[in-house]
Each structure stands twice: as C-alpha cells, then as structure tokens.
C-alpha cells in the first residue's frame with residue numbers, strides 16, 4: 001500500500017508540473033464573440049470600471065468575471081459574455097469559459113437555456129425555482145450562473161448607465177442542499193458507530209444506502225467524485241456550501257472510518273450492492289484473481305490523474321459510472337459502461353467498487369489499519385479473512401469488539 005501511495009503521489013506531482021509547463025491556460029478572446037451577443041453592433045475597446053465594451057447603439061457588453069469575479073460554480077468561475085441596453089435589459093448572453101463537469105451542465109450551457117435570460121431586467125430576482133429554471137441535475141452550477149449574471153449585470157447597469165439597481169451583494173449559500181447532505185452523512189456515521197458489533201442491526205445500513213440513492217444520487221445529484229479531488233488540486237474550488245459539505249465530510253470520514261462513504265452512502269455502490277443481492281448464481285472469483293484485479297482501480301486512478309493534470313482538463317478524467325447515471329448524461333460509451341457494470345454486479349457483488357472505481361482507489365489509499373474487522377463469507381467486497389482494510393467498506397458484518405479479535 002505504501003508503494004502505491006508513493007507511486008500515485010509521484011505521478012500526481014510529475015503530472016502537475018508537466019501540466020504547468022506544457023499547457024498554458026489561455027484566456028478566451030472574448031472580442032471574437034461580441035457579435036454573438038450583439039449582432040451588427042460596433043463596440044469600442046474595452047475600458048472603464050468594471051471593464052466593458054461601449055457602443056453608439058446604447059448596448060454595453062462585458063465579461064461577467066470582470067464585474068463579479070468571486071462567484072464560483074462547482075469547479076471555479078463561470079465566465080459569461082453579456083450585453084445589456086440602457087434600460088438594464090439583457091439583450092445577449094454567451095458562456096465563454098467554465099470548468100464544470102460537462103455531464104451536469106450540458107443543457108445549462110446551451111443557447112436554448114441561456115436564451116431564457118434574454119429580455120430579463122437587471123433588477124429581476126434571477127432566482128432558480130423562481131424566475132429562472134432550476135435544473136435539478138445541476139443545482140450548484142445553475143445558482144452560480146444566475147448569480148454571476150445578476151451581480152455583474154447590476155454592477156454594469158449602475159456604473160455605466162447610472163441605473164438604480166437592487167443589491168449586488170453575493171447571494172448567501174445555495175439552498176439547503178448542504179444541510180440535507182450533512183444531516184444524512186452525520187446520521188449514517190452515528191448509526192455506523194452505534195451498530196458496530198451488533199449483528200442484529202447490520203440491516204440498518206440498507207436504509208442508509210437507500211437514502212444515498214434517493215438523496216445524494218437523485219435529489220442532490222452530487223455523489224462524491226474523483227473530479228472533486230482533481231478540481232481541488234488544480235485550485236478550482238466552488239463557492240457552494242454543498243461542494244464543501246461533500247468534500248470535507250468525505251475526507252474526514254476516510255480518516256476516522258475508512259471507506260465508510262462507499263459502504264454507507266455512495267449511490268452507485270448502493271445500487272450495485274442491491275443488485276448483487278438478486279438471487280442468481282454468482283461467479284466464483286479466487287483470492288489470487290481478486291488480488292490481481294483489485295489493482296486495476298489504482299492503475300486507472302493513476303492514468304486519470306496523469307491525463308487530467310497534464311492536460312489541466314478535469315473532464316478527461318471522467319469515466320465514473322455514477323456521474324453518467326445520476327447526471328443522466330453521457331455518450332454512448334459511458335452509458336454502455338454503466339449498463340455493463342450494473343449487469344456484472346448481479347454476478348459479482350460490487351464489481352465496480354472492487355476493481356474499477358477511482359474513488360474506491362483513492363479512499364482505500366488513506367484508510368488506517370483496524371484489526372477489529374476480520375471479514376467473513378458474507379463480505380460484500382469478497383474480502384478474505386484478515387481483510388485488506390483498503391477494500392473494507394465498513395459494512396460492520398464482521399466487526400468484532402476489542403478482545404474478541406484475538407480470541
């Protein structure tokens with residue numbers, strides 16, 4: 001395990017350095033797109049505070065990032081080119097740059113969705129679920145897009161046209177999603193501790209897994225992803241409380257309870273485990289084969305890290321089935337992988353988690369040894385007696401109290 005940790009660490013550091021040297025992040029030339037937000041309008045050079053493009057047609061264009069740089073989506077700022085008229089009406093909009101996960105925001109970035117901002121006045125509320133369509137599969141990105149348009153356009157309307165505008169302060173939080181997430185996380189963690197060593201209560205985990213599917217997968221659409229970690233390492237953090245709730249709670253839980261997240265909350269792990277309970281003859285996997293194939297997920301994680309850090313594009317590291325499944329978006333290959341994994345899970349319980357999942361690999365690397373887990377035939381991870389703690393998802397089926405372990 002130490003060798004794996006060191007190897008992955010070296011790959012990460014080398015890739016990050018290579019990424020800095022090889023791929024220069026160039027800022028999009030926004031001037032090229034002025035015609036998209038204001039056709040047939042001739043703009044002067046960018047100037048003023050906040051920086052903007054003026055015209056003799058009472059239209060002003062600007063990059064939202066120049067006026068409201070502190071609004072972040074799920075992975076940094078969403079930079080939008082906007083045009084407004086002297087009444088404060090939005091007349092054109094185009095997304096210039098973003099680092100969000102494409103699966104979650106493909107519709108959000110479409111001209112069909114963005115067109116709904118055109119005609120709105122800067123003093124409109126710009127509130128998802130109120131005057132803006134709240135796409136349930138990208139709540140953090142929807143909030144960030146609406147907030148960046150609201151704040152930047154009000155700022156420009158006030159400074160350039162002298163219009164009286166409502167507040168341009170930053171919107172507080174992004175709904176109660178983070179509270180729901182943390183409540184579920186803490187409740188499950190408490191039940192995990194309470195039910196340790198109590199064989200009659202191990203089924204309590206099924207309730208937690210079911211809630212993981214319903215709340216984390218379907219309602220919040222925010223399963224912990226390796227892309228959270230890649231974005232964090234690349235310095236692309238969110239301004240959403242939900243993002244911090246997901247990342248910090250998972251990191252802390254790995255330190256105190258190993259792969260608790262995988263065993264109690266991961267919506268895809270839950271689905272895989274429930275499917276594995278379908279009474280069908282299972283494929284026998286020998287310990288040797290199992291040991292060899294478990295390493296595959298570490299290799300995939302290393303490849304994904306190298307590709308992402310060298311290219312500095314997180315979407316290149318996205319092969320996670322839960323991202324495709326719960327975002328309801330992916331290409332043909334991505335959906336094939338989801339279908340294949342769900343089918344194979346019926347024959348080998350938690351196949352994806354055992355052999356391929358990059359989150360399993362990452363969290364496994366940081367698990368602390370715990371000799372109170374002895375494993376048994378029932379182990380959902382096929383973990384052998386004296387299990388590898390990196391493969392244990394803390395289902396508690398084999399937990400023995402202090403003193404019993406040696407007996």
Ligand code: SF4
Nearest residue numbers: 379392393395396398
């Ligand atoms: S080793 Fe024990 S606690 Fe861990 S997953 Fe297997 S049965 Fe559950």
